[in-house]
Amino acid sequence: MGKLCLHHVPVFEFQPSGISRIAVDEASGKVAVARIGDASSLIEIWNSVNEDHWFHEQTLLPMKSVEALLWCDGRLFSAGLHSDIVEHDLHTGGVKSSDSAMSGGAIWCMTLNKSQKLIAAGTEASSVMLFEIFEGVRFSRSFVKHEGRITSIAWHDPLNVIVTGGVDNVRVWSVNSGNPLQRILIAPQHKNKETIVWAVAAFGSGDQLTIVSGDSTGKTCFWEGPPEQYTSSKCLQSHQSDVRAIAVGRNGEAVYSSGVDPALVRFEMATVGPDGGGRQWVMAKVRKQHLNDVNTLACLKESVISAGLDCKIIINDFIRRKTITISPIPQKQLVHLARDARSLLVQYPMRLELWRLADTEETSEVNGTILNMSSPKKLLLKLTAKDDQILCSLVSRCGKWLVYADCHAVHLYSFAMDDVESGRADLLTPVPISEFPRESAFCFAFTQDSKHLVCALRSGCLWLVKLREPQSSASRRRILPQDEFGPVYLMSVSASGTYLAIAELLHGIHLFTMKKLKLVTTLPKASSQPAAISFHPQSDLLLVSYSDRKILEYDVSNRGATRWSNKFQSLQSDWSKCPNVVRRIFYCPVQPEIIFVQDDEYFVVIDKRTAMPHKPIRLFQRPLDSKDTPEKQRRAVKRLPFHISHNKYLIHLDFMKDDALVAVERLPANLVESLPPPFKQHKFGV
Secondary structure, eight states: OOOOOEEEOTTOOOOOOOEEEEEEETTTTEEEEEEEOSSSEEEEEEEOSSTTSOEEEEEOOOBSOOSEEEEETTEEEEEOTTOEEEEEOTTTSSEEEEEEOGGGOSEEEEEEOTTSOEEEEEETTSOEEEEEESSSEEEEEEOOOOSSOOOEEEEETTTTEEEEEOBSEEEEEETTTOOEEEEEEOOOSSTTOOOBEEEEEEEOSTTOEEEEEEETTSOEEEEEESTTOOEEEEEEOOOSSOEEEEEEOGGGSEEEEEESSOOEEEEEEEEESTTSOEEEEEEEEEEOOOSSOEEEEEEETTEEEEEETTOOEEEEETTTTEEEEEOSSOSSOOEEEEGGGTEEEEEOSSEEEEEEOOBOOOOOSSTTOOOOOSBOOEEEEEEEOSSSOOOEEEEOTTSOEEEEEOSSOEEEEEEEEEETTTTEEEEEEEOOEETOOOOOEEEEEEOTTSSEEEEEETTSEEEEEEOOSSOEEEEEEEEOOTTTOOOEEEEEEOTTSOEEEEEETTTEEEEEETTTOOEEEEOOOOSSOEEEEEEOSSSSEEEEEETTOOEEEEETTTTEEOHHHHHHGGGHHHHTTSOOOOOEEEEOSSOTTEEEEEOSSEEEEEETTSOOOSSOOOSSSSOTTOTTSOHHHHHHHTTSSEEEEEOSSEEEEEEOTTSOEEEEEOOHHHHHHTSOOOOOOOOTTO
16 A cells, blocks of 8 residues: 555544443443533443443433433433433433422432332432332332431342431431431531531341441441441541442442542451451552542442543453453544545534645655645634534535534535635525424435435434435435334445445344335344444445454445455454454545554554464554564564554544545543543652
């Protein structure tokens, strides 16, 4: 492959949102993540079935506030300052049902009983509210009120009691009577200053109950004993500031805590005393991985998940000594290239920006040469959403058409420039779509000739829109039954305009004809979800990368994998060791034998013409052509079908019309600069 001109485009000032809550459904491997937005909260649904490659399946429609999350038999519930408990529709992303806590006020915490028939919520109005779960959710009754809001809650089924944390106390409640059984006072650390119990947990078997509390003094306390006689067995100064989250491992063998002091502490039961007859909880291990406050902890199998204001999700397996960090960069596409117009569309929560890319007339034969710009980059358009958050967007290849979806509708615009060379925006015209429903969408796809638009709506329909001014028209609709198709999150149109490929969460990838939206075939379902798809620029080959990084090249005409795809399977074990999920995979437009693969840390060039290696190779152990690589191995590298380039964080990679490569990158240092100030800790000698 020859030399390429690479455009590094520093126009996307993306800032991820901090995480407030995490909830785990161990049966399905689904993880719900609530992020704190400027005006609303977003709930992301992640698939953790493949422990090494978490996949972001979808983002639900925004909520005003999310202070508590829980799963119940595959159903997701949330609550917040609006005093409602909401069940979310995991197919459309909207609200399925809800009920209010009446006079309870804001809901700060929730817990579930073992039979998954009742939800207990802790409220601002100092009461525990019970809700029944059936086809929807319904308020049942409330416990006796007391002073102070309830900030944390836990349910212990063997004794049928509920434990709550509040200001200066922990209470144990009888579920049957709704009355408190015991009040445990938390001694204040400073006079005239309240101690807030931010987190509680309850576990144990038989008549023995262990209560764990984390409070604003940085202490993690363990309370044990028979009913109504709980006493402090151990109170540890585990953190230098507030303990905001507690999680209990399987069978209660380990307890974890973290908070404003973001250290993750693991507690274990240890034998003490001269004869080893005593047992007590001790701080066993400490890990300092987060840069800022940790707001939530959750256990998944043998691992503990932590997340907070630094926007990262970190999964720690203390037994296998393994750590996985989920990048704060979204897996969904927020950047789109109008290839023929040399324009770049970037998506923010409340606005879209269209940029004209810089150009150069210089060339160089020396690798890595920085070329002088003949015309600088320029902002052509800034489109601000009126009220709702922007969920997805796309720009056509010619740059004339721009579409986005908010929470309620799809918005289509025609964009024109009276002077292309100067890049001055002349006209942005809203284009109505006749006979098109007013509802939100999951994703879009334009045809290569920019004459048609495909919309995947949240109601489960595919719409084919014929683009024209002053009014476009919806020419065809295809209903996707919910029992056969899940939410559609990826789409790609073949270069000939003959086929449409969609990826959905239930069965994987389907191929439709563009003319009538008729189902042609369904690709064999893989063990992982498709993460990226694209068609060949000259034929009907479909390229697929799955969330476990496996790659499939599918021949639509022959209805099967290509010979190269089958040969590549021999490298899958080494290729899949990289924990990053692929964000984009595509063919080089001028040399289709070259494949580009991009995740948030690497972009890899794969040459299909080069023979596969016979021996296993460590692809991501170090840069294959680095100076530290032995000379013998460097000579062998030249015979490999790979070229790997390290970047962080790489948000988008694509080709322009003149075959120049465009890379949009966001440096980790830029993300850290915009975070709130971290908790200050005194260091030895400073």
